[in-house]
Amino acid sequence: MxxxxxxxxxxxxxxxxxxxxxxxxxxxxxxxxxxxxxxxxxxxxxxxxxxxxxxxxxxxxxxxxxxxxxxxxxxxxxxxxxxxxxxxxxxxxxxxxxxxxxxxxxxxxxxxxxxAGQAISGFALTEPGAGSDVAQTATTAVRGPQGWVLNGEKTYISNGGIADVYVIIARTGEAPGAKGLSAFLLPADTPGLTVLDRIEVMAPHPLAHLGLSDVVLPEAALIGKPGEGFKIAMSVLDVFRSTVGAAALGFARRALDEALVRATRERAGGGRLADYQMVQGHLADMAVQIDAAALLIYRAAWVKDMGQARISREAAMAKLYATEAAQKVIDMAVQLHGGDGVRSGFAVESLYREIRALRIYEGASDVQRVVIARSLLG
Incomplete structure (x- = not known):
């Protein structure tokens, strides 16, 4: 437990x-x-x-x-x-x-x-040429007689292909770069929206490469005001970035649980694996990293819940540390399992595949470092 x-x-x-x-x-x-x-x-x-x-x-x-x-x-x-x-x-x-x-x-x-679980949602932000740098978004939304006409591609979209509705970020051109983006609500059955490809990854999740060809949306599909798309996307990530760290924390706690069971049950050298001081040291390091991650995560969440408008620095610290620490904790759990650590059907093998993506999505670890550094230098 x-x-x-x-x-x-x-x-x-x-x-x-x-x-x-x-x-x-x-x-x-x-x-x-x-x-x-x-x-x-x-x-x-x-x-x-x-x-x-x-x-x-x-x-x-x-x-x-x-x-x-x-x-x-x-x-x-x-x-x-x-x-x-x-x-x-x-x-x-x-x-x-x-x-x-x-x-x-x-x-x-x-x-x-x-x-209510009666509709599945997706967030269509990433593009083939715009991952961490949202300002490079190329998908366009142009005002037409019936509202907005969208053209472009989105990739690595979670729930792509099974979602009932997406929020999509597109370039409306009010200004260069990030200031010329807007957000739209896009029902999945809108004509012109297609699934170009389903993407398979090492820890299976529904992901897709989406195409938009003359997709017509009414004026009422615009979320916020024109040109506010980047601000909206960053506000959403500001809330949910800490939760990515929380997911990593959950993976790490499970890995420690599995490691403790293995260390106390596995026999080695006439005793338990846990009797070796080096193993005890690894378990201690895992526990320290888990508690440190939890403190950063729930500090960021508490600050946001207390009413702070933006928690970019706190959320970046939480996501960066928790995901990187979880990778180390899970890797050690795999090591303590020996051959079974890389064997299909064992929890630590699944965790090893699950954790890797969390260091990439919603801002890769290096992006989080830039966010933190800029907050210090600003």
Missing amino acids: ADRSFLSWPFFEERHRAHAQALEGWCAAHLPVDHGDVDAACKGLVAALGAGGWLQPTAAGAGEALDVRTLCLSRETLARHDGLADFAFAMQGLGMGAVSLFGTPAQREWLARTR
């Missing part, structure tokens, strides 16, 4: 502790699921999470703020049990984050469906 003593930290209120305990029970009863058919598994997870009420924190009421501590606790708990369940939960929030934070009443009608 993973350490839960951190729930007594002053970052949390009683409602957070109750949420974590209740979700832990649900996870124990329902996870993990079969990942054989990834699309079906994700659809089933969204429906099950919605039916259980666990997707409610992924959106906020009009004029309200998202509870980032609840989002982080949810992702940490789900990731510890099933990485795909964490993915399904996270994308319901990230996918509709722009609508939750900036949407009109009509656009916000989608939130009732995504929170």
Whole structure:
């Protein structure tokens, strides 16, 4: 059983502790699921999470703020049990984050469906030539007689191919670079939106390369104002970046649990593997890195929940440290498992594949370092 003593930290209120305990029970009863058919598994997870009420924190009421501590606790708990369940939960929030934070009443009608698990959402930001540098976005949105006409491509889009609705960032040209982008709400059945390719990765998730060919959207599809797309995208990432660290923390806690079981049960040299001081040292390092990551994550979440408008520095620190530390913790858990550490069917082998992407998406580790450095130099 993973350490839960951190729930007594002053970052949390009683409602957070109750949420974590209740979700832990649900996870124990329902996870993990079969990942054989990834699309079906994700659809089933969204429906099950919605039916259980666990997707409610992924959106906020009009004029309200998202509870980032609840989002982080949810992702940490789900990731510890099933990485795909964490993915399904996270994308319901990230996918509709722009609508939750900036949407009109009509656009916000989608939130009732995504929170209930009745619609799947996606966030279409990355392009073949614009990954970490969003200012290089090439997809265009031009005003026409019927509203907006979008053309371009988006790639590595989570839930691509199974989403019912996307938030898409496109260039509307109010100014050069990042200041000339806008955000739009794009139902998946809109003519001209196609799946060009499905992308397979080492830890299976539904990803796709999307094409937009003369996609016509009404004026009401615009989220916020023209030219606010970069600000909207960064505001969404500012909230959800800390939660990526929380997912990594969940993976790391599971890896430590597996390592402790292995070390106390595996026989070596007439005793237990855990009797060796070097093994004890590795376990201690894993525990320290986990607690340090948790402190950074829940510091960032608490600061945001206390009303700070932007937490770019705190969120960058949390994501950078937690994902990098989790990679080290999981790698050591694999090492302590010996040959079984790289054997299919063992939890640590799955965790090893799951963790790697978290150091890339929603801002790669090097991007987080730039964010932190600029905050210091600014």
